[in-house]
Amino acid sequence: MKYYIIAGEASGDLHGSNLIKALVKEDPKADIRCWGGDLMEAAGGHLVKHYRDLAFMGFWEVLLHLRTILGNISFCKKDILKFQPDVIVYIDYPGFNMRIAKWAKTQGFKNHYYISPQIWAWKESRIKAIKRDLDALYVILPFEENYFKAKHNFPVEFVGNPLVEVIKQERESKTVSPLAIPQEKPIIALLPGSRKQEIDKMMPIFLAVIAHFPKYHFVIAGAPGIAPEWYSKFTIHPSVSLLHNQTYSLLKSAFAAIVTSGTATLETALFKVPQMVCYKSSALSYAIAKRIVKLDFISLVNLIMGEEVVKELIQNDCTVAEISTELKRICEKETRTALLERYEALEEKLGKTDASQKVAQRLFKAIS
Numbered sequence: 001m002k003y004y005i006i007a008g009e010a011s012g013d014l015h016g017s018n019l020i021k022a023l024v025k026e027d028p029k030a031d032i033r034c035w036g037g038d039l040m041e042a043a044g045g046h047l048v049k050h051y052r053d054l055a056f057m058g059f060w061e062v063l064l065h066l067r068t069i070l071g072n073i074s075f076c077k078k079d080i081l082k083f084q085p086d087v088i089v090y091i092d093y094p095g096f097n098m099r100i101a102k103w104a105k106t107q108g109f110k111n112h113y114y115i116s117p118q119i120w121a122w123k124e125s126r127i128k129a130i131k132r133d134l135d136a137l138y139v140i141l142p143f144e145e146n147y148f149k150a151k152h153n154f155p156v157e158f159v160g161n162p163l164v165e166v167i168k169q170e171r172e173s174k175t176v177s178p179l180a181i182p183q184e185k186p187i188i189a190l191l192p193g194s195r196k197q198e199i200d201k202m203m204p205i206f207l208a209v210i211a212h213f214p215k216y217h218f219v220i221a222g223a224p225g226i227a228p229e230w231y232s233k234f235t236i237h238p239s240v241s242l243l244h245n246q247t248y249s250l251l252k253s254a255f256a257a258i259v260t261s262g263t264a265t266l267e268t269a270l271f272k273v274p275q276m277v278c279y280k281s282s283a284l285s286y287a288i289a290k291r292i293v294k295l296d297f298i299s300l301v302n303l304i305m306g307e308e309v310v311k312e313l314i315q316n317d318c319t320v321a322e323i324s325t326e327l328k329r330i331c332e333k334e335t336r337t338a339l340l341e342r343y344e345a346l347e348e349k350l351g352k353t354d355a356s357q358k359v360a361q362r363l364f365k366a367i368s
Contacts, residue, residue, distance in 0.1 A: 001027055001029070001030060001086045001087075001364065001367050002031045002032075002033075002083065002084065002085040002086045002087075003023060003030060003031070003032045003033070003085055003086065003087055003089060003363070004032075004033050004034070004080055004083055004085035004087070004088045004089070005019065005020070005032060005033075005034040005035070005036065005040070005045065005088075005090075005091065006034070006036075006076070006088070006089070006090050006091065006093065006096070006097055006100065007034070007035060007036040007037070007040065007051065007091040007092065007093060008036075008051050008054045008093030008096055008097070009054075009092065009093060009194065010037065010051065010194040010223060010224060010225060011092070011194075011262070011263040012036060012091040012092050012115070013036045013038070013040050013051055013224075014039055014162075014166070015092075015114070015115060015162050015356070016034060016036045016040045016043075016045070016091050017036070017040045017042065017043040017045075018043075018162055018166065018356040019089070019091075019114065019356045019359055019360060020032055020034070020040055020043040020044050020045050021043050021044070021356070022354075022356040022357045022359070022360035023363065023364070024044055025357075025360070026357075026360040026361055026363075026364045027360075027364050030044075032044060032045040032046065033045065033046045033048060033079075034046065034047060034048065035047075035048055035049045035051070036050070036051060036091075037050055037052070037225060038224060039224075048079055049072065049075075051225060052225035052226070053072075054072060054093075054096070069096070072096070073096065073099055073100065076096075076100055077100065077103055080100075080107075080109070081107070085109065086110065086367040087109070087110040087111075087363055087367050088100070088101070088104050088109050088110065088112070089112050089113075089114055090111065090112070090113045090114065091114050091115050092115040092117075094117035094118075094123075094126070097113070097117075098117060098126060098129055098130075098133070101113070101129070101133040101134060102129060102132075102133050104133075105132070105133040110135050110366065110367065111133055111134050111135050111136075112135060112136045112137075112138070112359075112362070112363055113134050113136070113137045113138065114138045114359050115138070115139075115140055116137055116138075116139045116140075116141075116144055116148075116156070117130070120144065120147050121295050127152045127154065130154065131152075131154055135366070136157075136362065136366065137154070137156040137157075138156070138157055138159045138355075138358075138359050138362065139156050139157070139158050139159070140158070140159065140160065140161045140162060140355060141158075141161070141300070141303075141304060142158060142304065142349050142350065142351070143303075143304070144158065145158040157358075157362070159353065159358040159359055160350065160351040160352065160353030160354070160355040160358065161350040161351065161355060162355040162356055163263070163267060163270055163350075164270065164347065164350050164351065164352065164355075165352075165353075165354055165355070165356075167248070167267060167270040167271060170248045170252065170271075171271065171272075185215065185216055185217040186215070186255035186256075186331075187216070187217055187219055187250070187253050187254045187255055188213065188216045188217070188218045188219070188254065188255065188256050188257065188258065189218075189221060189250050189251060189254035189256070189257040189258070189259075189268075189273065190203075190206050190218055190219065190220045190221065190257075190258055191247065191257060191258070191260060191264045191268065192206060192221075192260050193262065193264075194223040194224075194225060194226075195223075196226060196230070198260060198281070199223070199226075201280050201281065202278065202279075202280060203220075203234050205278070205280070205318060205320060205323065206218075206258055206278075206323070207234060207237065207240065208320040209258070209320055209323050209324050209327065210237060210240065212320075212324045212327075213327065214239070216239075216255070217239055217241065218239055218240045218241070219240075219241045219242070219243050219250055219254075220234060220235070220240065220242045221243060221247040221250050221251075221264075222243060222244030222245060222246075223245070228244040231244075247264070247267070248267075251267065251271040251273055252271060254273045255273075255274075255331070256273060256274045256327065256330050256331055257273045257274070258275070258276055258278060258323060258327065259275050259276070259277050259278065259299075260277075260278060261278075261279040261299055261312075262300075263300065265277050265299040265300050265301050265310065266299075266301060266304075269301045269309075269310070269343050269346055270343070270347060272340055272343050274330040274336050274339045274340075275310050275330065276310060276311045276312075276313060276323065276326045276327065276330060277301075277302075277310055277311065277313070278312075278313045278314075278318045278323060279298060279312075279313075279314050279315070279318065280314070280315055280318040281315070297312060298314060299312055301346060304346060304349055304350070305342065305345070305346055305349070309339070309342045309343075310339070311326045311330075313326065
């Protein structure tokens, strides 16, 4: 069977790669064409477009790159028509994927969506398009199943969270961390994001914190879609190192972490690393987001638990002083113990199932 998979970010590349591996087991003759990254290509997908050419963040940034985005949409449609897949699989990345799904439905293609658009956070009106354009929706956050079924009368399936199994295997593996840093110092992991714009926004703040913590060594998690040399401007300080494209190895060794909001907050929690969540965008992007996003929290950890498990420092609260205070707090034994207990409860909520295999089985069954 022929599968066309579209992922537009680093997290989508990870989940897409595991889905491809599961699809090949389920359907040994699978012909898979994809948008994603190095992981999806290594898993066996024929890579059409890399996510590093697709990642634009913020409302203003999207407007600046509108011509490129529209060009990508046009190219994607032509590529799908040429490939003629039995099913199109969309992984997150809703701004792009929902546009393709609308068109694909009119062309008679089967549309399956894995990792739902977060309409519970913003753009709830997208439910009309979801009902109209999607043949199946697989969700990975426990509260999403009830949200779609009870509030919108749309049948979805909670397949478990793919990160649970991936990180459990990584935590239990005996691979040695390649960190070339002074081992006598505890490691503070810095996870500033996967896009250059957000990294440039967050890293100067993170670096200014270093002077307050001479007993620790700080390690930046380099994003796979960005060349290691690009980070050189941040690693001049002797207490800062870069570990490129090995975030999980870094989290296995970390004592604590400063994390930009996103999938990384959940990954850090599943590695049982005390963390704080920091986020800062342009004044315009933040002002627009504040008007349309109606959530009590921005981190996945807090959203899933329905309470502030990890401290969130957003926009004006994202300062050197606030980060330093919170970092000191999560390095203390009492705080760490309490956090780890809440992380255990989080993992219980996420379930233990193999999400990738479940989705692969549903996909193969739907087109067989």
